[in-house]
Amino acid sequence: DGGITQSPKYLFRKEGQNVTLSCEQNLNHDAMYWYRQDPGQGLRLIYYSQIVNDFQKGDIAEGYSVSREKKESFPLTVTSAQKNPTAFYLCASLERGGADTQYFGPGTRLTVL
Amino acid sequence: EDKVVQSPLSLVVHEGDTVTLNCSYEVTNFRSLLWYKQEKKAPTFLFMLTSSGIEKKSGRLSSILDKKELFSILNITATQTGDSAVYLCAVTDPTTSGTYKYIFGTGTRLKVLA
Numbered sequence: 001d002g003g004i005t006q007s008p009k010y011l012f013r014k015e016g017q018n019v020t021l022s023c024e025q026n027l028n029h030d031a032m033y034w035y036r037q038d039p040g041q042g043l044r045l046i047y048y049s050q051i052v053n054d055f056q057k058g059d060i061a062e063g064y065s066v067s068r069e070k071k072e073s074f075p076l077t078v079t080s081a082q083k084n085p086t087a088f089y090l091c092a093s094l095e096r097g098g099a100d101t102q103y104f105g106p107g108t109r110l111t112v113l
Numbered sequence: 114e115d116k117v118v119q120s121p122l123s124l125v126v127h128e129g130d131t132v133t134l135n136c137s138y139e140v141t142n143f144r145s146l147l148w149y150k151q152e153k154k155a156p157t158f159l160f161m162l163t164s165s166g167i168e169k170k171s172g173r174l175s176s177i178l179d180k181k182e183l184f185s186i187l188n189i190t191a192t193q194t195g196d197s198a199v200y201l202c203a204v205t206d207p208t209t210s211g212t213y214k215y216i217f218g219t220g221t222r223l224k225v226l227a
Contacts, residue, residue, distance in 0.1 A: 033215070040122070042201055042217035043156075050208070058214075090155065100145045100205050100213060104155035 003027065004105035006091050011110045013078075013085070021076045021108045023091035031094040032074035033102065036060060036087045043090060049074055078110065086112045115140040119202050119218035127226050130192050134221045136202030137184040144213060146178055146185050149201040151220070156201055159187070192225045199223075 004025040013019045023032065031050050035043040045058030049068040063082025068074055074093075078085045088109050092102040117138045126132055138146065145163045149156035160169040162178035162185060169176050173192075178185045189196055199220040205213040 031213075035217075040219070040222075042117075042119075042219040043203075043215075044217070045214065048214065056208075094213065100147060100161055101158050102215065104157075106154045 004091060004093055004103055006089075006105035006108050008108060009106065011108055013110065013112050015112055016080045018077055018079050019110065021078065021089055021091075021110070023074045023076065023105055024072055025074075025091075025093045025103075025105075026072060027093055027095070027103060028071070029093035029095045029103070030071070032068070033092040033094070034058075034064075034066065034074070034076045035090045035092065037090060037107075038087050046076065046089075085110055115204075115206060115216050117202055117204050117216050117218035119200075119221050121221060122219065123222040123224070125224045125226065126192055128193055130225075131188065131190045132192060132223060134187040134189075134200050134202075134223070135184065136186070136218055138202075138204045138216070138218075139183065140204050140206055140216060142206050143180070144205045144207045147203045147205070147215075148176055148185070148187050149203065151199045151201055152197075159200075189223075192223075194225050194227050197223060197225045 007022045033048040034046040047066045049055035065077045090107045091105040094102050120135045147161050148159040160176045165180040173190045176187045199222050201220045202218040203215045
């Protein structure tokens with residue numbers, strides 16, 4: 001089955017720890033995105049990547065880092081510099097040059113204890 | 114600053130009612146407007162609109178875009194409890210290298226009571 005997977009589904013972290021969220025897609029899409037969603041709010045863009053080995057900051061990149069070493073994978077690291085990391089994180093992908101519809105993964109809910 | 118504003122923020126209706134959700138936008142470069150439904154996890158795609166005045170329809174849901182006035186509406190007729198969700202509006206902003214940046218609104222939380 002083609003799609004986007006995110007792991008883990010739930011993640012708990014102590015303050016001061018870095019944590020990495022996984023996002024993998026087998027849709028052969030070029031572009032991948034990370035969003036953060038807080039209660040009562042829409043999706044805010046953290047980082048996006050249009051091709052391998054390239055990525056751009058979104059609107060709220062501070063305290064986050066990403067890599068794009070493979071087309072299929074776009075992991076997000078939430079660093080200890082992120083002051084309020086508890087949120088729902090969504091990964092999405094898009095076929096470059098195709099339709100505008102993003103495909104979303106199931107999300108990871110991160111809670112900082 | 115690019116922004117997408119949705120209204121109302123939340124809405125409670127009874128089954129059978131008709132609802133209209135609003136989305137207005139201010140973006141530098143507009144390519145398309147998308148509506149998504151988010152129940153508990155990942156948003157699922159509903160409609161993509163690029164041209165003014167052309168209604169997109171899927172069952173009880175329909176949507177239309179007004180590019181002159183910079184807004185879109187999503188209508189749901191004969192609502193059912195299964196329509197309860199957050200409805201997200203997003204506008205795509207083409208980047209210089211061929212992909213798109215998405216600007217999302219805060220969403221409208223719809224609750225349909227039996």
